[in-house]
Amino acid sequence: MISFDRVSFRYAEAWILRDLDIVVADGELLVVVGPTGSGKSTLLKMVNGLVPHFSGGDLAGEVTVAGRSVVGSSPVDLADLIGYVGQDPRSSFVAETVEEEIAYGMENLGVAPAVMRRRVEDALDLMSLHEVRTRSVRTLSGGQQQRVAIAAVLASAPSILILDEPTSALDPGAAEEVLSSLTRLVHDVGLTVVIAEHRLERVLPFADRVLLLDGEGGATVGEPGRIMASSPLAPPLIDLGRLAEWDPLPVTVRQARRSAGALSALLADERPAPAPLQDGRNVASVTNLTVAYDGLRALDRVSLSFAAGTVTAIMGRNGSGKSTLLGAMAGLLAPTAGAAEVSGQAPRSMDAKDRICLVGLVPQDPGALLYAQEVGDECRVADLEHHLDPGTTAGVLGNLGGEIDPHRHPKDLSEGQRLTLALGVVLAPRPLVVLLDEPTRGLDYGAKRLLCHQIRTLCDQGAAVVVASHDVEMVAMVSDRVVVLAGGEVIADGETRDVVCHTPAFAPQVAKVLSPQTWLTVDEVAAALGAIEP
Amino acid sequence: MTLDTRPHAVAWWLWSTGLAVAALRTSNPLFLLLLGAIIGLVAVGRLRGAEARRTMRGFLLLAAIVVGLRLALQVLVGQRLPGHVIVGFPSISLPTWAQGVSLGGPVTIESLLVALVAGLRLAVVLVAFGAANALSSARELLRSLPPVAHEAAVAVTVALSFVPELFGSVARIREARLLRGRPSSGFAAIRGITVPVLEDALERSVHLAASMGSRGFGRRSPTPPVSRVVITVSSALLGAILLLLGGYGSLAGSSPLLVPLGSAVLGVLLLGASTLMSGRRSVRTRYRPAPFGQRSLACAVSGWVPLLIIAVFGAVDPAAISWGPSPLAWPTLPPVLLVMTLVAMVPLLVAPTPPGVGRRSRVLEATT
Amino acid sequence: MTRSAALAVSPPGRILMAAVSGVGALGLLWPFLVAAHGATSSTAPLVLTMLTAVVVGLCGVELTRGTMDARGIAVLGILAACGTALRIPSPGVAGIEPVFFLLVLAGRVFGPGFGFSLGGITLLTSALVTGGVGPWLPFQMLAAGWVGLGAGLLPRAEGGREVGLLAGYAALACVAYGTVMNLWFWPTVAGSSTSISYVPGAGPLENLAHFVAFDLTTSMGFDLPRAMVNAMLIVVVGRPILVALRRAAKRTRLIAAPPDLEVAEAS
Secondary structure, three states, rough: OOOEEEEEEOOOOEEEEEEEEEEEEEOEEEEOOOOOOOOOOHHHHHOOOOHHHOOOOOOEEEEOOOOEEEEOOOOOHHHHHHEEEEEHHHHHHHOOEEEHHHHHHHHHHHOOHHHHHHHHHHHHOOOOOOOHHOEHHOOOOOOHHHHHHHHHHOOOOOOOEEEEEOOOOOHHHHHHHHHHHHHHHHHHHOEEEEEEEOOOOHHHHHHOOEEEEEHHHHOOEEEEHHHHHHHOOHHHHHHHHHHOOOOOOOOOHHHHHHHHHHHHHHHOOOOOOOOHHHOOEEEEEEEEEEEEEEOOEHHHHHHEEEEEOOEEEOEEEEEEEEHHHHHHOOOOOOEEEEEEEEEOHHHHHOOOHHHHHHHEOOOOOHHHHOOOOOHHHHHHHHHHOOOOOOHHHHHHHHHOOOOOOOOOOOHHHHHHHHHHHHEEEEEEEOOOOOEOOOOOOOOOOHHHHHHHHHHHHHHOOOEEEEEEEOOOOHHHOOOOOEEEOOOOOOEEEHHHHHHHHOOOOOHHHHHHOOOOOOOOOOOHHHHHHHHHOO | OOOOOOOOHHHHHHHHHHHHHHHHOOOOOOHHHHHHHHHHEEEEEEEHHHHHHHHHHHHOOOOOOHHHHHHHHHHHOOOOOOOEEEEEEEEEEOOOOOOOOOOOEEEEEEHHHHHHHHHHHHHEEEEHHHHHHHOOHOOOOOOOOOHHHHHHHHHHHHHHHHHHHHHHHHHHHHHHHHOOOOOOOOOHHHHHHHHHHHHHHHHHHHHHHHHHOOOOOOOOOOOOOHHHHHHHHHHHHEEEEEEEEHHHHHHHOOOOOOHHHHHHHHHHHHHHHHHOOOOOEEEEEEOOOOOOOOOOHHHHHOEEEEHHHHHHHHHHHHHHOOOOOOOOOOOOOOOHHHHHHHHHOHHHHHHOOOOOOOOOOOOHHOOO | OOOOOHHOOOOHHHHHHHHHHHHHHHHHHHHOOOOOOOOOOHHHHHHHHHHHHHHHHHHHHHHHHHOOOOOHHHHHHHHHHHHHHHHOOOOOOOOOOOHHHHHHHHHHHOHHHHHHHHHHHHHHHHHHHHHOOOHHHHHHHHHHHHHHHHHHHOOOHHHHHHHHHHHHHHHHHHHHHHHHHHHHHHHHHHOOEEEOOOOOOHHHHHHHHHHHHHHHHHHHHHHHHHHHHHHHHHHHHHHHHHHHHHHHHHHHOOOOOOOOOOOOOOO
16 A cells, blocks of 8 residues: 655655565554654655655655555645644644535545535544534534544545544543544554554554664564563563563553563562652642633632642643643633642732742743743743853753754654753752643653653752643653642542542553552553562 | 525625715715625625624624724824814824924814725625625525636635644644653644644544545536637737736726726626636535525625615715815714615515514414 | 745746736726816726726736645645734734735745745735725735735845845835835725815826825824834744744755755654
């Protein structure tokens, strides 16, 4: 169906992909994985011609799709065959209402009106979008927008579907829904699907084959189990399998549970190492906090306190009030009732300059914090504004890691690097409370591990860190305490292990495999195994 | 004829254009007021939404300002026609470089009435435009354009959809500035807000372009042969020349008016034909286009009835159509004229009442 | 830095641009050029407005569909939205209209054809958004198009000189825009019975004097602040905005980038 014949590609000097020889079969679900910057998006865009026609660069070799040469045609010509869903569905909307958006592709292809009506209804059914069919696309939630983007592409009845990080904006429940609809299409209709994804734990169970990009331009393709066995990036399940030397390597939780009997027995008498005693004083708290706008109660009488040297994770569905809580604590939002205070003061009424020395927030889009044309300039300006000694911010940035070239434009950095830069800028004035809103979006496992390391270092230095996230694996790795919000209210609050292990929606893979034992991460299991062996 | 439930956006524009043209062809203030009243009543009766009401109010205000401006200009610098003096302002003479401009001087009723009529004419035109704006939806208009104008329509649609997003973007960037401890308003913030918002917008345009291209935007049948291109270009050139000559000729008032006007129209048609022929044909179809049916036709046609009436009465009873201040007499409006012009209120019958106006069935309400 | 084929204007497009400029100029300058008689002086503006509107429409269609593909249209739409958002707080009433600085900068980066289209589409969109499609719109679109067109035709310059050149052009263009809109406004509102009106049959110089008096009395109060605000905006934010526009143009290959300039894409 899709064939890459000795394909090499570069934008400027460095070859991103070298001599790729890949064939994707008809009706296959292929998952493309690789570290950030390895060319996943580029590879996907090569299938439908966006690369090189819309983005330039040198393409050597031949890409053929269903017999048609991609280099010789343009994305517009291939639109009847290939559907492409990009990383940002919000930016890809052309029409006003959901219905029109779904019909747009078909209009361009000159499909007959009667056929269009039928296909629009089918697409609405497939992605469960009936209730919102006449609503404006701008008013939908992130998950609904993602579904609309996919429905719009499916309506044109392509044979191949390309998705670039389709679940990054979705909470686990919505992601599950979208992926199972896609799998159903692959099985029923014979659609060929190619997905690029960072969060492998969500997508591996559905994959027929996996393509691993090594970041140097090379690629390997094969069965998920085989590729993951030697992949540097792997979800916790695979790490556990490698640790326990299971063969064949399980890719789903179910498969893993079948192999996990022996491991469970071995660990039956062990307990995870207890968390070090936290005796930090409370540095931040919200008391009976209520935040309401547009007639909606985003937070309803929430009372929480946060101690120095701890990491608290705020979890919950999209729209449950996580971002609002962080916003109120950072002084961006005024409480409708109740209070938020940091170190005894209300952040909202503080002068901005004093506030950033007490509480720092890295928003969902870290790029919004960055202004300068070069990383080095960004650091220098940050030093000036916060009245710090010159070089402080650059030093903090260096300590955070990530090897960022000071002459690059911040918009040219990878997601992880941008997050690190934003973190550096926010941390330079050494705030007592550090708030992070969905930091793991777009990060690969390596960058995630680095982030967890950075958070723990902050903790050791005495800061209170609050992370809003629905990335269960990261929460399991780094947090001491988990608070779950739903509809603006706290429905669970306790030690990570207690809250997370007993809720299927929030349980990490390791906990699901070794249930009813309460292990959170592979590192814990490894430590316990190490303690057993003399 | 297809059935439609409400007049098409284009029908509303046709209706109000007809009434505007009629207003320009008469100088009877009573008739002008009648036309204005008709437009106003239809608009008020069939407007939907606060935004439409705001638009209508804006245009009404503008119409009032135009009338006032016209009167003010007449008082200040008007040509002094002979007649009955109301107020005698002293005349201020200006130096010779401002030749011909006279400031002040006695103000006559006649000159004021002339100014009033001219102002009223413009006011009715503006009210007609206001009604058209308020009663029709811009998006429906855009979607009704022929496939040849699709690209331009998409550019406008993209722009319309993106404007609210921009305000959201500005709010986000201002919040981020607060997080960095920077001022979020005032002079210093201009650079810090416009540049990131623009960069964000351009970033999104890249994604949008990828999405549009992947979904077949601009898909066409193959390129036409070179000979076709030559024909296209030469007909465009000819059309342009005819248009300019015709425009100039019709202004110069060379007789008869029909020749240069016809030349201009022919020029425009040639230009249109060359645009249609040039480039490749589009293969687009339309999903659920709004139908232009009986109601739309009725609405559109009814707007041109007053113009027809003017043409007829112009021959039969010119005094009813064109009225002048000299000799000074009250304007008259024959009742026949009044009744016939009321045909222009047909849209009140064919357009559905907006929700919240008129009685509703309580039973139906309870079940929805 | 060469512009790609996606931004070049096709020959029919150039003819249409010339035609619409010609008929628009005719529609604005006729009081000086033509010795008209009283009877036609009321229908003439009407006829010419309608003709201009039609030809503006044709020109817009040709410019956008001929060679612009999805990239050009996407950038055009989004920049038009930015321009519209700039106009919303002050829709011509206060006269400040900061939209022109963006128009000049975009015309500079993307070329005269794009600048012309951007001017027209921005004014059209802002009319649709504010609900103000009036008989002045074709001329507003044309005048804004001329501003964008001119910006694309300015000579090469680098760095600070470029910013200075663009700021000076923006100031001139704003005053010219005001004058052009006054030319439309004048016969319509001043009519023919005031002493600063158009007088049919009088010589061009006399009418010119009348017009200058009209212009000075009614709009200098708007034109000068508008010119100053837009020029100042270019001086303050022109440089980073030019950089941002050029970056976007290079990323989408609407402008060919020199090979040693690496513009990275996300993985």
